[in-house]
Amino acid sequence: MNAPNLRDSDLKTKKTKLNTFREKAEKAIDKLEQFSFITFEECFFENKPKTSSKLLKHWFDNYINDFKANDQVGSASSYISTFNSIDKYKNEFNVARYYT
Numbered sequence: 001m002n003a004p005n006l007r008d009s010d011l012k013t014k015k016t017k018l019n020t021f022r023e024k025a026e027k028a029i030d031k032l033e034q035f036s037f038i039t040f041e042e043c044f045f046e047n048k049p050k051t052s053s054k055l056l057k058h059w060f061d062n063y064i065n066d067f068k069a070n071d072q073v074g075s076a077s078s079y080i081s082t083f084n085s086i087d088k089y090k091n092e093f094n095v096a097r098y099y100t
Contacts, residue, residue: 064076
């Protein structure tokens with residue numbers, strides 16, 4: 001893959017794609033003032049809406065909507081169940097702390 005003269009056309013295509021992704025990632029990193037995976041992802045995937053929300057529900061909703069848009073109903077359902085479990089646990093934890 002790192003050889004200067006690749007003979008396999010499939011490997012040449014893959015190497016070109018990888019180089020394109022690497023260049024795009026380097027440009028995205030150069031734009032960031034401080035690195036975080038969230039800001040990198042927003043910069044790298046320019047079509048994603050930029051957000052500054054720190055609410056867990058907001059992040060879950062974004063992923064759920066992406067899954068639904070891609071007809072990944074099973075994944076969307078899993079994320080909904082996961083968020084509901086976290087939210088239920090959080091509420092039970094707060095009530096337990098309040099009454100102790």
